[in-house]
Amino acid sequence: ALPEEKRRVWVWGEYELRYVDPPDQLYGYHPLWINRHYLDKAEFKNGHLVVGDAHFKSIYIDVKYLDQRSLNRIIDLASEGLPIILKQDPKQPGKKKxxxxxxxxxxLKSFNNVSINFSQIDKQRPLIECDKMPEYWVRELDDGSLIIFIAQLHAKDLKYPVYCGQSHMSTSDTLDFTFNYNGHSVNKSLVFEPYQSRILKLSKNGTISSVDISFIPKDPIILPKEKQRMNF
Known part of the structure; x- marks a missing residue:
């Protein structure tokens, strides 16, 4: 079972792990979770781990258990030069060791490109820097420019149960961002009006333009929160 502070309502038995929360130091690097299935399909090309249309600069591992097949695949990728951050020594799962x-x-730990220290492996600044980092998503276009969707702060760490009126906003939020891309660092303040998210287009030369996605919904109905059962 998870520690009490991480338990969700409606838990049952061991079925508690419904969220994968990346470490704070990774958030601005646009991390994605990957499993052995996609590691097996991945290739190391031109300094990147390529999985379909996705490209990654490194793998960050911080797990208590790691199966032998995944470990072998990670060793293969490390031997090809893929940077690996290994935060702890995992154990082998299962009864038969x-x-x-x-x-x-x-x-794995013997490779020069494997380290416990993330800053030693990836010395580049994150794609996005912000003191109050909201949820975001990034897509690269054919011309190398980026489309960046930045959600309103109320969408941050959204987890069940979702209550009526939880999205209510009466004031705007202003956040200061730094975007680091293609050798350029661009500072920009963004205003998030009530219920609004933002979309930006970031060109390879560091130019930022806004894409209008304005949508003004009605204020939500706010109902009292009901106490939820912690287990069944």
Whole structure:
């Protein structure tokens, strides 16, 4: 079971892990979760881990358990030069253990491109910097420019249960951002009016333009929160 501070309402047995929360230091780098299925499909090309249309600069591992097949694949990628951040030594899951598992952990840690220190592996500034980082999504266009969707702050860490009126906003939020892309660092303040998210287009030369996605909904009906059951 998860620690009490991480437990959600309506939990049952071991079925509590419904969210994957990346470490705060990774948030501005646009991290994505990956499993062994896609690691097996991935290729290391031109300094990037390529999985379909997605490109990654490194793998960040901070798990208590890691199966042998995943470990072997990560070792292969590390041997090709992919930077790996290994925050802790994982254990082998299951009842039947392999005598080679711990040796493989040591082999992985022996590569110069494997480190416990994220800043040692990735020395570039994150794509987006902000003191109050909202949720966001980024898509690269054919011309190399980026489309960046930035959600309103109320959408940050949205988890069930969702209550009536939870989205209510009466004032605007102003956030100061730094966008780091293609050798350019651009500072920009963005105003988020009530219920509004933002879309920006960031060109390869550092020019930022706004895309209008204005939508003005009615104010939500606010109902009292009902106490939820913690288990069944």
């Amino acid at each position: 392999s005598e080679a598992y711990q040796k493989n952990i040591l082999k």
